[in-house]
Each structure stands twice: as C-alpha cells, then as structure tokens.
Amino acid sequence: MSKVYMQDGKLVVPDRVTVPFIEGDGVGAEITPVCQKIVNAAVELAYLGKRSIEWMEVLAGGKAFERTGEWLPQATLDAFNEYLVGIKGPLTTPVGGGIRSLNVALRQTLDLYVCLRPVRWFKGVVSPVKEPHKVNMHIFRENTEDIYAGIEWEQGTPEAKKFYAFLRDEMGVTKVRFPETSSFGVKPVSKEGTQRLVRAAIRYAVRHHLPSVTLVHKGNIMKFTEGGFKRWGYEVAETEFSGQTFTMNRYDVLKKELGEESARAAMADAVNNGKIIIKDCIADAFLQNTLLMPEDYSVIATLNLNGDYVSDQLAAMVGGIGIAPGANINYQTGHAIFEATHGTAPNIAGKNVVNPCSLLLSSVMMLEHLGWNEAASLITAALEKAFSQGEATPDLARFMPGGKSLPTDLFGERIVELLGVL
Secondary structure, eight states: OOOOEEETTEEEOOSEEEEEEEOOSTTHHHHHHHHHHHHHHHHHHHHTTSOEEEEEEOOOTHHHHHHHSOSSOHHHHHHHHHHOEEEEOOOOOOSSSSOSOHHHHHHHHTTOOEEEEEEEOOTTOOOSSSOGGGOEEEEEEEOSSGGGGOOEEOTTSHHHHHHHHHHHHTSOOOOOSSGGGOOEEOOOOOHHHHHHHHHHHHHHHHHTTOSEEEEEEOTTTSTTTHHHHHHHHHHHHHHHSTTTEEEHHHHHHHHHHHOHHHHHHHHHHHHHTTOEEEEEEEHHHHHHHHHHOGGGOOEEEEOHHHHHHHHHHHHHHTTOGGGOEEEEEOTTTOOEEEEEOSOOOTTTTTSSOOOOHHHHHHHHHHHHHHTOHHHHHHHHHHHHHHHHTTEEOHHHHTTSTTOEEOOHHHHHHHHHHHHTTO
16 A cells, blocks of 8 residues: 655655545445546546556445444544545534534544635536636635634533633623523634644645635624634735735735825736735625625635635535535645535435535545646546536536436446546
8 A cells, every 4th residue: 555645845645546535424325436436547547557546445424333333433533644645425424422523523633724625617517696707716714723613512501601600700701691591602713723724825826826815704893813813814924925925914004104006006016926915805795795706816715614604605606516626634744635515415315316526526636636637637627528518417417508417327437438538
C-alpha cells in the first residue's frame, strides 16, 4: 500500500496511491462504486497505466454499526490519519447515540479546519436563476468552531440552570428573556482558527489567480465573535500577504486621508497589478448579493454556520446539491476527506435513480488535490458533454429540454464512454 505523505509542507503522492473510502449509508452503496469506476477509467486514460488508485474500504455509519457495534470505529480514524487523503459517501446521523454527527466527528477529530465547497454551473443543467453561468465561487467554511463545536445545554437540565446562574451571578447578564425555559449554547471563535482559515483562502486565490476574497460575517451584531473573524481576517491579509493583496480596510484609510478619488485610483492600480481584493460583507446582505450580482464574488471565507447557509444557497443556484462537491482539509498536516455533500436519501436508496455527481465532483477535487489534474479534467469535460446533451440522472434530466433520463449505473457507464472520446 502506497501512502501520501507530507514533506517540507507539500504533499508527496506516489504513482500507486492507496485511498481509504467510506461507502456511505443509503444511496452511498450506489454512488460509491459508480464514482470509483469513473475515476479508475479517467486515471487509466490520463496516465496510460503509470498511475492508479487502490481503494481501501473503511467503515463508518450504519454499515460499521452492524459489523462492529460502533458508528465510527477507531480503525477508520486511524486509516484516514495514516493515509492522509480519503473520500466518503453520505452517512446517517446516529439516533440516541453519543455522536451528534459522524461528519462533524471526523472533521473535529482530524482537525479538518477547512470545508471547501466550489460552486459552478454546467451548461445544460436547469437553474432557478437567469444567469447561473455567473456563479463561480469557492467557499472556505471554518469547520471546527462556531456553534458546530456542539457546546450547549438543554433547558430544564441542571447544567442549563448552572450555566444561567453563572451568567447572572458572575457575569452580570440580565438579557435572558425567559431563563427558566431557555437552552444555552456557546459560540467559540478564535483568532488562530480564523487566521488559518483566511490564510488558506488567500493562498487558494493566489494559486488559482482568482480576483477576490470576501469575508462573510455577522459582525454588526456579534461584535466579538463574527466581528473578530472580520478583524483577524483583515489582519492576516495585511500582515502576511501585503504584497499580494489590497484590502478594503486600506481603501477606507486612503479615502479618509486622501479622498475617494485617490482611494479608487489606488484600488484600480492594485487590480491592474494582479493584487487580490480582500473585502467583507454582512452575511444576510451577501445572500442577497449572490442572487443580484454573483460575478462580484470569487473566494468566500466564512464561519461554520454562515458557510452552511451560503454553500447550500449557491448550490441551488447552479442546479442543486446533487452536483455540489465538498472537501474537508487541513492544509498544515495534509489530511483531507472528500465527500458527497447530500444526505443518505433513504427514500430513493436502492432504486438506481440517485445522482452520483456530488461524490463524483468531490472525486475530481481529490484528484486535483493529489496533483492529478489531467484525470480530473477528463471527468469534468465528460460531465460537461453529458449535461450539454441533456443526459443526466432523473433529478436533473426531468428539467432539461429533451432531457434523457439515465439510471445511476448507466449514467456512470455513459461518463466512462465519454471519457474515451474526449
């Protein structure tokens, strides 16, 4: 088994690489083998047998519970930790168990602090917006802090009463409207957590020659958590990337000192010289702006809850979560788990109608992460060709003019076929 490893801050990828995978619950059993078949074909075509992936199954979710009595066995965590790069299908959330969410557990245990969600439109896919081609964004969602840290206490419990007593007696809090029936949650947002997320987002923009990074926050209300996110994000840009960025903080200073015309000229000069514009936007305004002027946004850096809302809205704008890929990454250690962004869909499981494209496009992200861009490009081009011809699984084909609906397995075969004619 050949492992990916880190050396001098960079991934080293062998030509024969072992990738641990979780099949997933529900529709996972259908989409995972289809995606593996397509990826294997693309790698074979791109590198003529010189590179290959050895898929190593590890267990999590319902399948793991049935076989081991555990929802997330330690062996699975050990495999992802050892092999660095892996992929997973959708997982069910245990009912009454000790794990709130298997997905969150994986992210926090491996400290996968970036949830990366690229969103783009494919020609042929029907969208609810008039100009979906203008949507081309890369969302960096903080993955380990905010309310997803899971620090909360249910109303009526001794812990909730104790927490409220602390707020009231020690912290002088008087604004809890109905203390006896209130549940409480804590929203940690750290300077270090913010900095490493924003640093990753700016580096991504630099590497891919993207024009801007937008800090999306609700700092007008949550002044020390989300406001801190905004402030610390700008600090990273101004101290670590001063030669590569122009921040709106800088624009505001120049405007105050020299006037608006000079500030605008300075920003225009920065753009002309290839500098990345670092700006910010209040979360609710951002959701509106993405509908009105999506072309104004490229890379998005935001906190966990905001990122949940933002990524799903943007996915809807290009045709739905069924074609939305995702990855959870720690750029410092090299650990990364790519995943289907949708749920287990038990209502259609086993019917051979599920769309595999979320997991397939996440596989494309994985190939790009490994540096196997030629294979990744083949898959993307095959999808573009299929969609432009109206060929898709039922969820997409039914909306396409003259759409040809293909079951999951035959759609996979069609993509493999198209790989060979590109």
